[in-house]
Amino acid sequence: MxxxxxxxxxxxxxxxxxxxxxxxxxxxxxxxxxxxxxxxxxxxxxxxxxxxxxxxxxxxxxxxxxxxxxxxxxxxxxxxxxxxxxxxxxxxxxxxxxxxxxxxxxxxxxxxxxxxxxxxxxxxxxxxxxxxxxxxxxxxxxxxxxxxxxxxxxxxxxxxxxxxxxxxxxxxxxxxxxxxxxxIDFGRFSGFEGIAYYSGRLPKSVGDDMQHAAKREIHRLWTNYDCTIDVIKYDTAKQRHNGGGIHITARTTTGCVLGAGTVGQKIIKGHLIGLNAACELSGYIKNELCVDDHxxxxxxxxxxxxxxxxxxxxxxxxxxxxxxxxxxxxxxxxxxxxxxxxxxxxxxxxxxxxxxxxxx
Ligand SMILES: Nc1ncnc2c1ncn2[C@@H]1O[C@H](COP(=O)(O)OP(=O)(O)OP(=O)(O)O)[C@@H](O)[C@H]1O
The missing domain is CATH 3.65.10.20 (RNA 3'-terminal phosphate cyclase domain)
Structure with a gap:
């Protein structure tokens, strides 16, 4: 020692x-x-x-x-x-x-x-x-x-x-x-899944905006792949605790698992948050990376x-x-x-x- x-x-x-x-x-x-x-x-x-x-x-x-x-x-x-x-x-x-x-x-x-x-x-x-x-x-x-x-x-x-x-x-x-x-072996891309969450007094439309923007971008690039992004209201300690964001996971046939996500700031622009996460993850997949930036x-x-x-x-x-x-x-x-x-x-x-x- x-x-x-x-x-x-x-x-x-x-x-x-x-x-x-x-x-x-x-x-x-x-x-x-x-x-x-x-x-x-x-x-x-x-x-x-x-x-x-x-x-x-x-x-x-x-x-x-x-x-x-x-x-x-x-x-x-x-x-x-x-x-x-x-x-x-x-x-x-x-x-x-x-x-x-x-x-x-x-x-x-x-x-x-x-x-x-x-x-x-x-x-x-x-x-x-x-x-x-x-x-x-x-x-x-x-x-x-x-x-x-x-x-x-x-x-x-x-x-x-x-x-x-x-x-x-x-x-x-x-x-x-x-x-x-x-x-090191990417194999083939096999699909995306994710969640768009919101909490507190935020309306469901915040989650819907994130989901739609992310799915639209993913389907634009991979028309044949399934992509499920669930919209979920999270439980917080107090009713007024607002928060929102998205997380998306991508998988490949060889077991590579990559992720991307964004947490909303004070003003949550759902469509931008959803688009950012989808673009980040799509970039990794297009380049066939096995490990994401984070x-x-x-x-x-x-x-x-x-x-x-x-x-x-x-x-x-x-x-x-x-x-x-x-x-x-x-x-x-x-x-x-x-x-x-x-x-x-x-x-x-x-x-x-x-x-x-x-x-x-
Ligand atoms: N979107 C993200 N998804 C996954 N991991 C992330 C994400 N953003 C940051 N990280 C990880 O969080 C860690 C942040 O380290 P960093 O030193 O920047 O944070 P910190 O301790 O909060 O310090 P500081 O406040 O000094 O930035 C790193 O491991 C980074 O990869």
């Missing part, structure tokens, strides 16, 4: 919260102390926000870590983990902080815990610039299955910006080690930890992905290789360290 403190520059490339999440997750798993400096330096309000702080404190409890700098807006943090314990955990953000991003920080560590875990979290379930809960359930889950990972995410109540008040429960099964995964960065940590060579076929690497690679290479010593196939798509690969769970 290497006990020297690894320093991570949180301002590098994307300069958002993801470098912090990945650094702390790897620190917990590898039991390597880490210091993250210039946290979220490229964001309008740098430092730890509620989401990051709650994630840090939750991971501290899971790993019995010694932490300094875990205050709101702190731009520097040191994390020294000891063990990884499963069991029951609870976090209340009291804001619309993204629940899925809190889960993004703790899930890798919980895979290497001594026993299964169940974590309830209160906050936002569908928040801009983060995975929606539907994305985590329908897209992240099958992609992580390729690494041998099993988790279950239940949405008990939806919650939106600015009130939050959503509630989820994440169950994670620990494993002995992660498999390497190959996501999944890219979320897979890096698992590729670095897996046993053997993982490969993914994807579009141009996002800044989030390059940031995740920077953190993973620094913390684990792996090397990611970027190649191009004959159509100019990216083949990203790495030989993982095959990290073993110390408890099972």
């Amino acid at each position: 290497n006990n020297s403190v690894v320093e991570i520059d949180g301002s590098f490339l994307e300069g958002g919260g993801q470098a912090l999440r990945n650094a702390l997750s790897l620190s917990a798993i590898l039991k390597r102390p880490v210091r993250v400096v210039k946290i979220r330096a490229n964001r309008p309000q740098p430092g730890l926000s509620h989401q990051h702080l709650h994630g840090v404190n939750l991971l501290r409890d899971i790993t019995n870590a010694n932490v300094t700098g875990n205050q709101l807006r702190s731009t520097e943090l040191q994390f020294m983990p000891t063990t990884i314990s499963g069991g029951s955990f609870k976090v209340e953000t009291g804001t619309a902080a993204s629940i899925t991003l809190v889960y993004q920080m703790i899930m890798p560590a919980l895979l290497y815990a001594d026993k299964p875990s169940r974590t309830t979290a209160g906050g936002g379930t569908n928040v801009s610039f983060s995975p929606q809960v539907e994305y985590m359930q329908q897209v992240l889950q099958p992609n992580l299955k390729r690494f041998g990972i099993c988790f279950d995410l239940k949405v008990l109540k939806h919650g939106f910006y600015p009130r939050g008040d959503g509630r989820c429960e994440l169950a994670v099964e620990p494993l002995r080690s992660l498999k390497a995964a190959e996501l 999944m890219q960065d979320q897979l890096i940590i698992y590729m670095a930890l897996g046993s053997g060579i993982s490969r993914i076929r994807t579009g141009p690497l996002t800044k989030h992905t390059r940031t995740a690679i920077y953190v993973a290479e620094l913390m684990t010593g792996v090397k990611f290789n970027i190649d191009y196939d004959t159509s100019g798509r990216i083949l990203l690969s790495c030989e993982g360290i095959g990290h073993r769970n110390a408890y099972i």
Whole structure:
């Protein structure tokens, strides 16, 4: 075990919260102390926000870590983990902080815990610039299955910006080690499905607009494929909690699962939201990508930890992905290789360290 403190520059490339999440997750798993400096330096309000702080404190409890700098807006943090314990955990953000991003920080560590875990979290379930809960359930889950990972995410109540008040429960099964995964064979496109949701005092027409716009665009491009987008009214903590958005999943015959979605802002323009999501997803399918833009960065940590060579076929690497690679290479010593196939798509690969769970 290497006990020297690894320093991570949180301002590098994307300069958002993801470098912090990945650094702390790897620190917990590898039991390597880490210091993250210039946290979220490229964001309008740098430092730890509620989401990051709650994630840090939750991971501290899971790993019995010694932490300094875990205050709101702190731009520097040191994390020294000891063990990884499963069991029951609870976090209340009291804001619309993204629940899925809190889960993004703790899930890798919980895979290497001594026993299964169940974590309830209160906050936002569908928040801009983060995975929606539907994305985590329908897209992240099958992609992580390729690494041998099993988790279950239940949405008990939806919650939106600015009130939050959503509630989820994440169950994670620990494993002995992660498999390497190959996501490079697109096969043939087999269909789209999705949901257009609205809540609170918003009328059903908001959901209908999203659905019609998305279906129109998809049918324009793929006249022969079935596309079901259900319009659903979501249950929220209070009648007046408005929210709306869309999530669409695409599947291929070889098991690739890609997703796209948009969460409505203050004024929800249903037709634009529906069109955006359909265009984003159609772009991936037309290019026969196996991994969508958002999944890219979320897979890096698992590729670095897996046993053997993982490969993914994807579009141009996002800044989030390059940031995740920077953190993973620094913390684990792996090397990611970027190649191009004959159509100019990216083949990203790495030989993982095959990290073993110390408890099972
Ligand atoms: N529409 C989306 N669908 C799925 N995942 C998304 C979507 N938008 C963003 N993400 C994911 O959410 C994460 C956002 O990381 P990022 O560092 O930008 O967020 P953050 O911690 O909220 O920090 P900040 O507030 O600093 O932006 C990334 O893993 C990204 O892939």
